[in-house]
Amino acid sequence: xxxxxxxxxxxxxxxxxxxxxxxxxxxxxxxxxxxxxxxxxxxxxxxxxxxxxxxxxxxxxxxxxxxxxxxxxxxxxxxxxxxxxxxxxxxxxxxxxxxxxxxxxxxxxxxxxxxxxxxxxxxxxxxxxxxxxxxxxxxxxxxxxxxxxxxxxxxxxxxxxxxxxxxxxxxxxxxxxxxxxxxxxxxxxxxxxxxxxxxxxxxxxxxxxxxxxxxxxxxxxxxxxxxxxxxxxxxxxxxxxxxxxxxxxxxxxxxxxxxxxxxxxxxxxxxxxxxxxxxxxxxxxxxxxxxxxxxxxxxxxxxxxxxxxxxxxxxxxxxxxxxxxxxxxxxxxxxxxxxxxxxxxxxxxxxxxxxxxxxxxxxxxxxxxxxxxxxxxxxxxxxxxxxxxxxxxxxxxxxxxxxxxxxxxxxxxxxxxxxxxxxxxxxxxxxxxxxxxxxxxxxxxxxxxxxxxxxxxxxxxxxxxxxxxxxxxxxxxxxxxxxxxx
Ligand code: TNX
Numbered sequence: 001x002x003x004x005x006x007x008x009x010x011x012x013x014x015x016x017x018x019x020x021x022x023x024x025x026x027x028x029x030x031x032x033x034x035x036x037x038x039x040x041x042x043x044x045x046x047x048x049x050x051x052x053x054x055x056x057x058x059x060x061x062x063x064x065x066x067x068x069x070x071x072x073x074x075x076x077x078x079x080x081x082x083x084x085x086x087x088x089x090x091x092x093x094x095x096x097x098x099x100x101x102x103x104x105x106x107x108x109x110x111x112x113x114x115x116x117x118x119x120x121x122x123x124x125x126x127x128x129x130x131x132x133x134x135x136x137x138x139x140x141x142x143x144x145x146x147x148x149x150x151x152x153x154x155x156x157x158x159x160x161x162x163x164x165x166x167x168x169x170x171x172x173x174x175x176x177x178x179x180x181x182x183x184x185x186x187x188x189x190x191x192x193x194x195x196x197x198x199x200x201x202x203x204x205x206x207x208x209x210x211x212x213x214x215x216x217x218x219x220x221x222x223x224x225x226x227x228x229x230x231x232x233x234x235x236x237x238x239x240x241x242x243x244x245x246x247x248x249x250x251x252x253x254x255x256x257x258x259x260x261x262x263x264x265x266x267x268x269x270x271x272x273x274x275x276x277x278x279x280x281x282x283x284x285x286x287x288x289x290x291x292x293x294x295x296x297x298x299x300x301x302x303x304x305x306x307x308x309x310x311x312x313x314x315x316x317x318x319x320x321x322x323x324x325x326x327x328x329x330x331x332x333x334x335x336x337x338x339x340x341x342x343x344x345x346x347x348x349x350x351x352x353x354x355x356x357x358x359x360x361x362x363x364x365x366x367x368x369x370x371x372x373x374x375x376x377x378x379x380x381x382x383x384x385x386x387x388x389x390x391x392x393x394x395x396x397x398x399x400x401x402x403x404x405x406x407x408x409x410x411x412x413x414x415x416x417x418x419x420x421x422x423x424x425x426x427x428x429x430x431x432x433x434x435x436x437x438x439x440x441x442x443x444x445x446x447x448x449x450x451x452x453x454x455x456x457x458x459x460x461x462x463x464x465x466x467x468x469x470x471x472x473x474x475x476x477x478x479x480x481x482x483x484x485x486x
Pocket of ligand 1: 254291292322339367369380416417418
């Protein structure tokens with residue numbers, strides 16, 4: 001039986017504070033209006049989609065009101081939501097807070113009917129960085145596909161989208177003055193198995209950045225270096241040791257390509273790219289990769305990273321890098337992103353002790369490209385098989401010795417694309433594991449409970465189906481629309 005009223009706490013990520021008032025339910029009807037206020041059109045769009053009701057936005061009295069109260073105590077992204085018999089009020093100090101409140105409210109619309117559960121939610125995130133990474137290099141995803149992905153992830157209050165723009169098999173962002181990067185690296189036959197060609201023009205990228213920003217998602221562009229650069233070396237021979245352009249590569253090997261740390265052409269190239277990417281990116285972060293540089297000597301690696309970090313700062317950005325970057329002493333503003341499966345990492349701990357904030361992406365918990373089970377048709381398995389429970393059952397603040405709660409910027413779930421070919425593939429690997437990571441990033445540790453998460457997650461089955469979002473129907477979850485199937 002589809003439920004006709006949801007419980008006030010039936011939201012992912014779990015809200016910080018929930019106080020139900022059972023007598024105070026509010027039913028949205030065809031005469032309900034939304035007050036003209038910041039974010040009203042986005043709120044109306046969400047509630048219209050969830051209820052099918054007209055919900056006009058109008059000036060003056062209305063049953064659903066939002067209030068931007070900059071003196072309020074909700075922080076950068078928090079909000080208060082009050083549902084009473086005569087209407088709904090949301091308050092936040094920022095438009096982002098109002099937007100996240102709107103996501104919460106739309107999740108409280110039941111599968112049938114439009115009665116919202118009475119009471120109050122006061123909510124704010126545990127971490128300021130709740131990210132997901134999309135690999136657009138191993139397979140290119142169009143602007144429309146990435147926009148659809150943004151729409152899917154914001155429902156879980158994910159606020160950063162890291163784009164892995166370059167790798168051995170492709171270069172996906174047009175760079176002024178370096179046209180061959182995308183002519184060669186984004187052309188036909190690029191991507192794993194040659195199956196993922198394409199690139200973003202500057203205008204495409206700006207369009208994506210703006211679309212995400214309207215939904216309070218900040219793009220983090222990654223230019224992976226000094227390894228993972230075969231596509232760049234195929235475009236420009238000056239980037240190889242002997243000056244000969246590399247041949248294109250479409251296999252899944254890693255660790256064979258490297259920029260040349262001892263060549264000035266390398267840094268002229270890197271500066272051109274960083275200047276361009278920084279200029280196109282309003283967000284504070286620029287990711288410089290730094291992973292799996294097996295073809296770079298340890299000394300060259302340190303030389304390279306030490307030269308590149310100040311270039312990122314020169315163009316006004318904070319450097320993020322895979323945690324190998326912490327082989328050099330990092331400035332406090334630089335952010336190592338831990339991605340391995342080992343129980344400890346000395347470099348990351350040292351960076352945290354020096355004041356750097358860390359992004360947690362342990363591959364055995366957060367990697368959305370890992371198979372769910374040995375039978376999963378998509379994905380890899382080098383780090384782990386990751387069930388929904390496995391992606392939920394960890395705490396970023398106890399994952400690495402020396403990297404506690406205070407040292408964390410937040411969490412991110414990377415989705416590598418070697419085995420993915422369609423947007424449905426991307427969504428199937430993302431859902432339902434991203435909601436687990438998003439809850440770990442947003443919700444207070446005290447709310448963390450598998451039985452509760454599992455129950456709340458089940459309600460997303462029919463909602464994703466209605467939204468046309470593919471997801472993995474993991475047998476760990478009692479999907480309500482599974483009754484009677486097979
Ligand atoms: C390791 S994770 C990589 C990527 C691969 C991924 C596949 C990381 C920083 N590097 O090059 O795509 O494994 O899971």
